[in-house]
Structure formats: C-alpha cells, structure tokens
Amino acid sequence: MADASAPPDSIPGPAHPADARPTGPLPAVAWRPVGAAVLVLGVLLTATSTRYGYHRDELYFRMLEPGWGYVDQPPLTPWLARTFAELFGDTLLVLRIPATLAHLAAIVVIALVARELGGRAGAQALAAWGYGTAAIPVAFGHTLLTSSLDLLMWPAVLLCVIRAVQRDPRWWLAAGLVTGVALYNKLLVVALLGGILLGLVVAWPWRTLRRSAAPDRWPLTTPWPWAGAVVALLVGLPNLVFQATNGWPQLAMGAALGENNAADVRSEMWLFQLLTLGPPLALVWLVGLVWLWRRRPLLRFLVVAYPVLLVFTYVAGSQTYYATGLLSVLFAAGCVPVAGWARAGRRRAVVVALVALNAVVCLVISLPLVPVAVLGETPVADINSAAQDAVGWPEYVRQIADVHAALPAEDRDRTVVLTQNYGEAGAVDRYGPALGLPAAYSGHNELWEYGPPPASATVALVLTEAPGAWGDRFEECAPRGRLDNGVGVDNEEQGVSILECRSPAGGWAALWPELRHLD
Incomplete structure (x- = not known):
C-alpha cells in the first residue's frame, strides 16, 4: 500500500514555510487500488445484504409517509427507502442499495482527501482499503441508517473545504451545496460547520504565512465561504422551514435522546474513538492529527474541529458516533505520512498485515457473517447492536x-x-x-x-x-x-x-x- 515514488513526508515534523500552501498539480488518482476496494466492498456488501433481516430503523423508514420532515429526522433517508422500494421492489436487498452506494462513494471521497493532501497511490490505497473495511463504516454501509449517508456527506463537505482553503476558494460553493443536501438527512452537519468555523478562528497560521511570503488572507474575510453558506441555506431551506414551522422537532428529539442515552454515551464515546475504524487504524488517524498540525498549517482547523465535535458529543449525550465523519478524514490525512514511512518492503508488509488483520476482525463484527443460529453464543451480538436489531x-x-x-x-x-x-x-x-x-x-x-x-x-x-x-x-x-x-x-x-x-x-x-x- 505504500508508494515507492512518494516523497519522504513520513514522520510528523516541524512546519516548513513551503508547506503553507501547496503548489503544483495534484498526484494522479490511484484508480486501480481505489477501484478494487470499491469493487470488493460492493460485492461483499451486496452478498451479505439479505442475511439476518431488517434493522428496526429500516422497518420504520418503510412505514413513514411522504413528508418534508418528521419529529425525529429530516426526510432524506426515509425518502430513499420508499423510492427504491417503489422503483425496484420492496425487498431487503433493494432497501440497502442506498447504504451500499453511500459506503462505496465514501471510499472514493476518503481516497480523494488523501490525494488532496499530497498522497500518491500508496496513500490512496491505504485510505481506500483501510476505511472501506473499517468497523463503523462497514456497519453503516450494510444497513440503511441516517448515519450511512452522513459518512458520505461529512467527508464530502470536508473535501470541498480543504480544496477551498488550499487551492481554489470557489470550492466553498460546492461545500455549501453538499451541506444543503446533508441538512435533509440530519441537522448535525451544523455541528461540523461550527467546528470548522472555530478552527479557522483559533488556528489560522498567520505567522507561517508571513514567513513564507504566501497570501495570508483569512478565508472568512473573502466572500466565498459566505456565498457557500447562502447556497447551503437555499438548498436546505424547505427542510429548515419545516423545522421552524413545526417547533424545531429535531431539537426536542435531540434532547430526548440525550436524556435517555447521556450516561452511556459519555462513558463509551472515548473508547468508541479507538474502535470506530479499529485499533490498528486508530494509530493512523492519530498520526494524521499530529501531521496536519505540524505539516499542513492551513488545515489546522481540522485538528481543532475534532475536539469541538467530541465536546458536542459529550454535551449532547445523544449518540457516540457524531465525530466519525471527521475522524475518517483525519485517517485519510494520516495515510499520507504512514504510506511515506512504509516505502521500504518490511515496513510495507507490516502496514498491509495490520490493515488485513483489522479488516478481518471488523468484517466479522460488522457484517452478518456469523450464522444466525449461533450468533447469540458469540460476542458479536454484544459488540454490534445493529446485528441484534436485525434478528427475529x-x-x-x-x-x-x-x-x-x-x-x-x-x-x-x-x-x-x-x-x-x-x-x-x-x-x-x-x-x-x-x-x-x-x-x-x-x-x-x-x-x-x-x-x-x-x-x-x-x-x-x-x-x-x-x-x-x-x-x-x-x-x-x-x-x-x-x-x-x-x-x-x-x-x-x-x-x-x-x-x-x-x-x-x-x-x-x-x-x-x-x-x-x-x-
């Protein structure tokens, strides 16, 4: 998974002025390893999509009548469930197609994030295969949940923002467009935007930019982020109007979830960060945090946004996975230095072995591979609540x-x-x-x-x-x-x-x- 031609950008070190704003063309997209990951995961998710049975949320989505929103969620995921059933048949296989497609698209987006950060073929391959076979992404790719779409939309928003900050501010418009669509799935994307905003306020590298004689214009003093915000509001306006005219039911729902779940969420969320992609890959995203701060000063806002989302998760107390979309992007960032470090054959073998081991464990836990007759005798049912909810x-x-x-x-x-x-x-x-x-x-x-x-x-x-x-x-x-x-x-x-x-x-x-x- 390493690239022999990759630059020696493998170990987090002090920021260099030249690193402030990347110049030159991006590396080529590694379509072969990324496409192979998409193909393998697509076949695997499709082959297992009808094992066990419906998740309780999927059964619920089938019942919901068409509408601009509901007391517990915006309309997008139920609309997809209903539309696919009407077009292709009311079966479990059909119902899960949107989740599968979202996961496959997210694999590509995560690989593109690694490319945007300078990652060549090895980094993109590590990003695609590591993320594609990781625990929570696979679980959400197997079952149609609102979080299945978030794991595509959040990294897509961040990819657009990274491009806007590093290369072309017009990408703020694309970030606004994706955000507007994401509002139809969950209003939680606003928490991500809050983290980005706070990160740009507290971590913009003024000194580094001055030393490098690079443009030091703060993104928020340009019109493009605000134009992107307008795009997001215009696209998401019908959903926001529904919320406003119905007493903001999503806020009431969030409060109810917090009241019921807060104690468990606040105690489990810390370990969950390590288990989201699997413990071996947690090392990669931790490297990504350090590497972004020290080698990509323009993107330090991502490092700040992560604890902001953790604080939000703790305070809200609703669900443990709220930071997963950003954590996946941190993983993509970590793939760049890790792939550079793993250029040597022995190191490469270590990385490949860890990713393969992580994949095997995660796939057994996150997919219905254990026969249902013995599921209750294994720890899988206790680890993966989605498996429990699909039985009986x-x-x-x-x-x-x-x-x-x-x-x-x-x-x-x-x-x-x-x-x-x-x-x-x-x-x-x-x-x-x-x-x-x-x-x-x-x-x-x-x-x-x-x-x-x-x-x-x-x-x-x-x-x-x-x-x-x-x-x-x-x-x-x-x-x-x-x-x-x-x-x-x-x-x-x-x-x-x-x-x-x-x-x-x-x-x-x-x-x-x-x-x-x-x-």
Missing part, C-alpha cells in the same frame, strides 16, 4: 399472529396491534398482512403523529416490557405469550410480553396522549 422479526410477528388467530372470530375484526416501539410496528407492517394481522399502532416518535386506532377497535394486542403498567389503561388485560427469536439473541424484543387488552379506559382519544414517547 419474522418470528416475533408469527407469534403475535398466533395470539391473534386464537381470539374469538367476532373479536378479530376489531383488534389492533399496539407496539412499544417503531421497530415492532414496522415488523408488523412488513410481515403482518401475509399472516392476517391487523394494523399496528405505536406512540413512538413519528408514529404517534399518525393518530390512535379507530374507536371501533376495542381489542388490542399490546407488546410491552412492563405488563403491570397496562392494567389501568384498559378495563382488562391478560398475558397471552412472550416474544422469542429462537436463537438466543438478547435484543430489545426478546422476552417482551404479548397482552390481550380490552376496552381502553376513556377511549383511545383519552389514552393516546399517554403513549407518546421520543427516544
């Missing part, structure tokens, strides 16, 4: 259908399924019609907005982890079974009770407000 849905729905079939015939037409979360509701929506199940309702996130069951529905099959809490909500409730995925995977649904409840107290209109929850 057809079995759970069949068990609910068995309870429904046991109801008196006169009750079946006035029965609904009431679930505790959107994953269960989505599973009933996906598998229930073929088994004769009625519609599913839930108070979870956007599904609460779709309203309560009809007044004619006087019987509810309630899925709950707290069966004792439902006695006051209905005139009568009785347990009728428990969900069991049959393979011993301890996911959120395993062991959940199925209750047969009759006559909601005060009617659905009175009960429905109690059932709303954001998490």
Whole structure:
C-alpha cells in the first residue's frame, strides 16, 4: 500500500514555510487500488445484504409517509427507502442499495482527501482499503441508517473545504451545496460547520504565512465561504422551514435522546474513538492529527474541529458516533505520512498485515457473517447492536399472529396491534398482512403523529416490557405469550410480553396522549 515514488513526508515534523500552501498539480488518482476496494466492498456488501433481516430503523423508514420532515429526522433517508422500494421492489436487498452506494462513494471521497493532501497511490490505497473495511463504516454501509449517508456527506463537505482553503476558494460553493443536501438527512452537519468555523478562528497560521511570503488572507474575510453558506441555506431551506414551522422537532428529539442515552454515551464515546475504524487504524488517524498540525498549517482547523465535535458529543449525550465523519478524514490525512514511512518492503508488509488483520476482525463484527443460529453464543451480538436489531422479526410477528388467530372470530375484526416501539410496528407492517394481522399502532416518535386506532377497535394486542403498567389503561388485560427469536439473541424484543387488552379506559382519544414517547 505504500508508494515507492512518494516523497519522504513520513514522520510528523516541524512546519516548513513551503508547506503553507501547496503548489503544483495534484498526484494522479490511484484508480486501480481505489477501484478494487470499491469493487470488493460492493460485492461483499451486496452478498451479505439479505442475511439476518431488517434493522428496526429500516422497518420504520418503510412505514413513514411522504413528508418534508418528521419529529425525529429530516426526510432524506426515509425518502430513499420508499423510492427504491417503489422503483425496484420492496425487498431487503433493494432497501440497502442506498447504504451500499453511500459506503462505496465514501471510499472514493476518503481516497480523494488523501490525494488532496499530497498522497500518491500508496496513500490512496491505504485510505481506500483501510476505511472501506473499517468497523463503523462497514456497519453503516450494510444497513440503511441516517448515519450511512452522513459518512458520505461529512467527508464530502470536508473535501470541498480543504480544496477551498488550499487551492481554489470557489470550492466553498460546492461545500455549501453538499451541506444543503446533508441538512435533509440530519441537522448535525451544523455541528461540523461550527467546528470548522472555530478552527479557522483559533488556528489560522498567520505567522507561517508571513514567513513564507504566501497570501495570508483569512478565508472568512473573502466572500466565498459566505456565498457557500447562502447556497447551503437555499438548498436546505424547505427542510429548515419545516423545522421552524413545526417547533424545531429535531431539537426536542435531540434532547430526548440525550436524556435517555447521556450516561452511556459519555462513558463509551472515548473508547468508541479507538474502535470506530479499529485499533490498528486508530494509530493512523492519530498520526494524521499530529501531521496536519505540524505539516499542513492551513488545515489546522481540522485538528481543532475534532475536539469541538467530541465536546458536542459529550454535551449532547445523544449518540457516540457524531465525530466519525471527521475522524475518517483525519485517517485519510494520516495515510499520507504512514504510506511515506512504509516505502521500504518490511515496513510495507507490516502496514498491509495490520490493515488485513483489522479488516478481518471488523468484517466479522460488522457484517452478518456469523450464522444466525449461533450468533447469540458469540460476542458479536454484544459488540454490534445493529446485528441484534436485525434478528427475529419474522418470528416475533408469527407469534403475535398466533395470539391473534386464537381470539374469538367476532373479536378479530376489531383488534389492533399496539407496539412499544417503531421497530415492532414496522415488523408488523412488513410481515403482518401475509399472516392476517391487523394494523399496528405505536406512540413512538413519528408514529404517534399518525393518530390512535379507530374507536371501533376495542381489542388490542399490546407488546410491552412492563405488563403491570397496562392494567389501568384498559378495563382488562391478560398475558397471552412472550416474544422469542429462537436463537438466543438478547435484543430489545426478546422476552417482551404479548397482552390481550380490552376496552381502553376513556377511549383511545383519552389514552393516546399517554403513549407518546421520543427516544
């Protein structure tokens, strides 16, 4: 993965004036190793895309009606899920195509970041293969999540910003365009922009530029970043209007996630930084941090932006992976000096061996390679929560259908399924019609907005982890079974009770407000 013709830019050292602003043409794009990584990962992700089953978020996306936004997210990822299903068929293979394409595109973007920083074929190959087979990128490339698209959009924004700062300020317009599109996926891209802005304020290398007689005009005193901001606002305006006219539901959702997740996020996020790409590749992005600060003074804002995002992650307490898009770019930066260091045959072998070892471990953890029958006996299910969330849905729905079939015939037409979360509701929506199940309702996130069951529905099959809490909500409730995925995977649904409840107290209109929850 090293390039014998690469310059000896291998070990972080003091900044040189000539390094302030790169001159000359960029290295050629290493299409062969980068394309090979794209091809191999594309085949691997496609071949494994139908193993296990739907993730709970994917089941949820299928249920969401078209809209400019939802209480828990902007519209892009549900729109992709719905559009691909309508165009190519409502199957798991089709549903995951956008995630696969996003991961493959991100591989190319990460390689291009390494090229933008002076990395030749060896650095680009290391960036493509290392990132392409890393733990979190592969997991998000396998499953269609909102974070799957973020891992493409954030590095794409940063690539444009790097080009704008180093070479051509007109690239701020491209950064604004990508940011505007990213707003339709998550508003979190604003946190990335905040980190970039703070980095440009506190880390711009005025002294280095003066010594090198290079232009020292601060980017924020030129019109281009502000023109890029206008582009981002114009592109993202419909989504921002939706948020503003609906009370900024994304902020309420973030607060709810923080309330539920903060303790775990704040304790786990530090180790997560080392595990995101895998421990061997953590060495590379740590080298990238030091190398950017000492050898690429114009890009020191990236070094500052990283702790800014860590602070944001800690304070928000919502999810651990918020800094992953920037961390991937730091990895691409580290590939340049590491590839230069690994020009010698023995060093090259060490780097290749570490990347290969990291790839094997990450692929086993992040992809459904372990047979589902033994998944519960391995540590994979405990490490990869996405694997847990993709197991058991057809079995759970069949068990609910068995309870429904046991109801008196006169009750079946006035029965609904009431679930505790959107994953269960989505599973009933996906598998229930073929088994004769009625519609599913839930108070979870956007599904609460779709309203309560009809007044004619006087019987509810309630899925709950707290069966004792439902006695006051209905005139009568009785347990009728428990969900069991049959393979011993301890996911959120395993062991959940199925209750047969009759006559909601005060009617659905009175009960429905109690059932709303954001998490």
